[in-house]
Amino acid sequence: MENRYDVAIIGNGPAGLSAALTLKNRNKNVIVFANSKTSSKVEKAQEIHNYLGFPEISGTDLAQRFLEHAKVSQVHIVEVGISVVYHMGEYYGLRTRNNEMYEAKTVILAFGVQFGKLYPGEEAFLGRGVSYCATCDAMLYRGKKVVVIGNSPQDEAEANFLADLAEQVYYIPNYKKVESLSEKIQVIYDTPVEITGDAVVDTLVCKNTSIQTDGIFVLRESVAPAQLVPGLAVEDGYVVVNRKMETNLPGCFACGDLTGAPFQYMKAAGEGNVAAISAVAYLAAQ
Numbered sequence: 444m445e446n447r448y449d450v451a452i453i454g455n456g457p458a459g460l461s462a463a464l465t466l467k468n469r470n471k472n473v474i475v476f477a478n479s480k481t482s483s484k485v486e487k488a489q490e491i492h493n494y495l496g497f498p499e500i501s502g503t504d505l506a507q508r509f510l511e512h513a514k515v516s517q518v519h520i521v522e523v524g525i526s527v528v529y530h531m532g533e534y535y536g537l538r539t540r541n542n543e544m545y546e547a548k549t550v551i552l553a554f555g556v557q558f559g560k561l562y563p564g565e566e567a568f569l570g571r572g573v574s575y576c577a578t579c580d581a582m583l584y585r586g587k588k589v590v591v592i593g594n595s596p597q598d599e600a601e602a603n604f605l606a607d608l609a610e611q612v613y614y615i616p617n618y619k620k621v622e623s624l625s626e627k628i629q630v631i632y633d634t635p636v637e638i639t640g641d642a643v644v645d646t647l648v649c650k651n652t653s654i655q656t657d658g659i660f661v662l663r664e665s666v667a668p669a670q671l672v673p674g675l676a677v678e679d680g681y682v683v684v685n686r687k688m689e690t691n692l693p694g695c696f697a698c699g700d701l702t703g704a705p706f707q708y709m710k711a712a713g714e715g716n717v718a719a720i721s722a723v724a725y726l727a728a729q
């Protein structure tokens with residue numbers, strides 16, 4: 444298979460890129476998946492004073508340095524989000540947000556954390572009308588009504604994909620301007636408040652209106668780790684790892700903010716380095 448790698452890394456912040464550099468130095472066949480060109484948590488920092496070698500640097504400049512370093516080291520970065528990772532026993536299957544499949548012998552999870560509250564009812568109805576992945580669950584909503592809550596213009600592609608199958612798609616943008624949404628989709632500018640239903644979802648209650656629906660897709664930059672990787676052990680929202688950055692799944696490592704506090708660039712980069720070395724050892728033992 445063409446899309447098969449030694450190591451697949453999900454995330455391009457300091458954790459993911461540090462892991463990628465170490466793996467390239469060890470001559471491994473590695474691919475990095477990234478939602479966007481740079482990590483917003485790096486890009487948005489006004490001034491950074493605690494990154495070794497850079498007494499004072501802006502987030503934009505540090506992000507640029509990371510990209511240059513990755514380029515010089517010929518790290519293969521694909522700008523597409525991963526929607527789900529399947530543990531297939533001997534290898535991992537990764538499905539991208541545009542529905543392509545990749546395979547890797549090991550996986551390094553470095554997709555950071557997104558702080559922010561879930562909508563009331565979101566967790567309770569997960570799998571019963573609430574979904575985080577259009578490409579995974581769209582078939583369930585053929586001929587039905589769905590609502591998509593998008594958090595960035597990148598989410599519009601998933602809504603467009605749903606519009607080809609569902610009878611009606613409503614799109615609620617949690618950002619200023621819709622960019623490339625299909626004409627079939629009805630845009631509603633409102634604020635989601637609560638997800639309600641009985642056995643399954645039936646309504647999205649918003650500030651000014653209520654939408655009757657069969658399903659609600661909540662699209663965020665990052666999803667809960669156990670949603671992305673079914674079977675992954677998580678505690679208080681963070682991936683459980685040991686000092687080798689090993690998770691409970693063989694050949695699956697995690698690093699950076701994803702493993703918990705402290706939330707720091709150097710800690711993330713350090714853990715990425717450890718995860719990469721552990722992945723090399725794992726591959727050697729196979």
Ligand SMILES: Cc1cc2nc3c(=O)[nH]c(=O)nc-3n(C[C@H](O)[C@H](O)[C@H](O)COP(=O)(O)OP(=O)(O)OC[C@H]3O[C@@H](n4cnc5c(N)ncnc54)[C@H](O)[C@@H]3O)c2cc1C
Pocket residue numbers: 453454455456457458459476477478479481482483484485487488489490491492493523524525526553554555556664665666671698699700701705706707708709711
């Ligand atoms: C404004 C601000 C200022 C900060 N200042 C400092 C500071 O001065 N010093 C310091 O040490 N720390 C600082 N931090 C904390 C620091 O940003 C984080 O600890 C660090 O970025 C964590 O790195 P990471 O690689 O784990 O995750 P991130 O940097 O969050 O990177 C994760 C990447 O993965 C991508 N991703 C998520 N899900 C997926 C998916 N499914 N598929 C593909 N890609 C995905 C994300 O888009 C993101 O690009 C600051 C944070 C903020 C928000």
